[in-house]
Amino acid sequence: xxxWLALFRPGDWLVILAGALCAGxxxxxxxxxxxxxxxxxxxxxxxFAEVDLRARREFEVAGPLGLTLIAVEPGRARxxxxxxxxxxxxxxxxxxxxxxIAICAPxxxxxxxxxxxRLYDSISY
Amino acid sequence: MTRSVxxxxxxVTAEDHRVAWLATAAVGLSLVDAAIPxxxxxxxxxxxxxxxxxxxxxxxxxTAVWVSILRVLAGSLLLGHFLAPGFFLSLTxxxxxxxxxxxxxxxxxxxxxxxSLSLFAAFAHIGGQLLLARAWLIPHDGVFLLAPLFAAxxxxxxxxxxxxxxxxxxEAATEDPPCxxxxxxx
Numbered sequence: 489x490x491x492w493l494a495l496f497r498p499g500d501w502l503v504i505l506a507g508a509l510c511a512g513x514x515x516x517x518x519x520x521x522x523x524x525x526x527x528x529x530x531x532x533x534x535x536f537a538e539v540d541l542r543a544r545r546e547f548e549v550a551g552p553l554g555l556t557l558i559a560v561e562p563g564r565a566r567x568x569x570x571x572x573x574x575x576x577x578x579x580x581x582x583x584x585x586x587x588x589i590a591i592c593a594p595x596x597x598x599x600x601x602x603x604x605x606r607l608y609d610s611i612s613y
Numbered sequence: 614m615t616r617s618v619x620x621x622x623x624x625v626t627a628e629d630h631r632v633a634w635l636a637t638a639a640v641g642l643s644l645v646d647a648a649i650p651x652x653x654x655x656x657x658x659x660x661x662x663x664x665x666x667x668x669x670x671x672x673x674x675x676t677a678v679w680v681s682i683l684r685v686l687a688g689s690l691l692l693g694h695f696l697a698p699g700f701f702l703s704l705t706x707x708x709x710x711x712x713x714x715x716x717x718x719x720x721x722x723x724x725x726x727x728x729s730l731s732l733f734a735a736f737a738h739i740g741g742q743l744l745l746a747r748a749w750l751i752p753h754d755g756v757f758l759l760a761p762l763f764a765a766x767x768x769x770x771x772x773x774x775x776x777x778x779x780x781x782x783x784e785a786a787t788e789d790p791p792c793x794x795x796x797x798x799x
Contacts, residue, residue, distance in 0.1 A: 495779035499724035503732050504772060510736065511764035518760045
């Protein structure tokens, strides 16, 4: 081990430290976008409500078929119940990451998670 | 008397021989690199950079540029990704590293050794590649989700490659002649 340690020069340790700092700081910098911050509920394409994901709230959204029930909890949101026949949006369960969306098409209601910056999902759009 | 075009000879200097030898070593190491399985595409040890560092510190920046560019070209031909996205990624990474090394080699050698240079090169490499990937291949900020992983890999492999380069340089300094010398006879 000793001969290898002798290969380091004093400044090298500084550079290693700076590199480690870079790597460490890049985690909050680049992985922050991975946290959902807001839930956007739309009805007929219009924004029905836009809420902070830190709150704990429930919404009843009226559509052509009846009421869609949406629950927002800290860090996540889901469609609790929907009058639609196939229940796809209900079965999607909790949405947590930005860009995730549950669409209750028959009742024309959608629930989307947004992060700090507006993300465009090239797969969905 | 004017000589005909066919008679002109390509004079091969000792420098050319040296570049060719070193580039061959670098290509060999890139093939080893490509054979090592990695958990994530894009994370590689970058063993060929050891050659770049040794060349930079022994023969100067110009030779290092030649060896690196030849390595990227020949390596991509052998691996079959010449002009494929991977080729442009490695070309961009190498260019960014070389430019950074061109600046970093002016740091006082007493304080900053091969390990520092290797780390600078490694971070420049991933930086250049990420920017190209963002601008061209995946025009979405999602690529930056990989940045922390790439930075961690650059830290680890940059340090290791720098240590190996430092070891090689230290050993070469004790024995003579140190590096592959072009043989006079074919």
